[in-house]
Amino acid sequence: MNADSLLLYLVTDRALCAEHGVVDTVAASVRGGVSFVQLRDKTATMQARIELARALKQTLDGTGIPLVINDDLTAAVVADVDGVHIGQDDIAPAQARAQLGPHKLVGLSCETVAQVRAADPTVVDYLGLGTVFATATKADHKPEIGLSGLADLAAASALPTVAIGGLKQAHCADVLAAGCNGMAVVSAICGQPDPHLAAATLRTELETHR
Numbered sequence: 001m002n003a004d005s006l007l008l009y010l011v012t013d014r015a016l017c018a019e020h021g022v023v024d025t026v027a028a029s030v031r032g033g034v035s036f037v038q039l040r041d042k043t044a045t046m047q048a049r050i051e052l053a054r055a056l057k058q059t060l061d062g063t064g065i066p067l068v069i070n071d072d073l074t075a076a077v078v079a080d081v082d083g084v085h086i087g088q089d090d091i092a093p094a095q096a097r098a099q100l101g102p103h104k105l106v107g108l109s110c111e112t113v114a115q116v117r118a119a120d121p122t123v124v125d126y127l128g129l130g131t132v133f134a135t136a137t138k139a140d141h142k143p144e145i146g147l148s149g150l151a152d153l154a155a156a157s158a159l160p161t162v163a164i165g166g167l168k169q170a171h172c173a174d175v176l177a178a179g180c181n182g183m184a185v186v187s188a189i190c191g192q193p194d195p196h197l198a199a200a201t202l203r204t205e206l207e208t209h210r
Contacts, residue, residue, distance in 0.1 A: 006182035033203025133166030154179030
């Protein structure tokens with residue numbers, strides 16, 4: 001995969017996107033500079049995730065921006081998106097790879113150095129590192145690792161990495177300095193009145209420091 005695509009990684013949140021809707025929020029944020037999109041909706045039915053993924057895929061058509069689904073391998077296969085993002089307690093990466101085939105993306109969340117080192121580069125394409133800071137958008141997140149913990153994880157990785165967890169514009173420089181290829185955000189875009197402006201501001205800040 002192209003590690004540069006991780007620079008500004010958007011994770012969707014249906015509740016935070018309520019004002020504009022997920023599809024319009026993603027469209028606006030992509031115009032602003034989002035470079036990767038993860039559809040995350042733990043409460044939706046699989047069919048609803050598939051339908052939303054298909055709508056997002058159409059929105060992203062021709063942009064070259066990857067679209068993955070969080071923790072729903074079946075939806076990712078049926079909707080034929082670019083891949084899946086899984087956690088340590090989800091389906092095994094090797095099983096995801098076997099079902100997706102060699103040309104799709106498999107992202108894996110890691111919270112410890114041991115998990116980072118255990119990630120198989122022949123199976124996994126990139127790592128999501130965190131939770132950097134506590135966040136209300138993911139109630140079941142693991143304990144926060146902070147920026148020093150983030151740097152430790154990034155240093156241990158042989159794969160491209162994206163930081164996640166309570167990150168905002170003020171953290172752009174620190175995330176890149178920690179050694180990550182990019183920063184994942186939820187509320188910093190989805191929860192903003194102008195997703196386009198929010199994304200553009202984040203992208204400019206990240207470009208300044210990379």
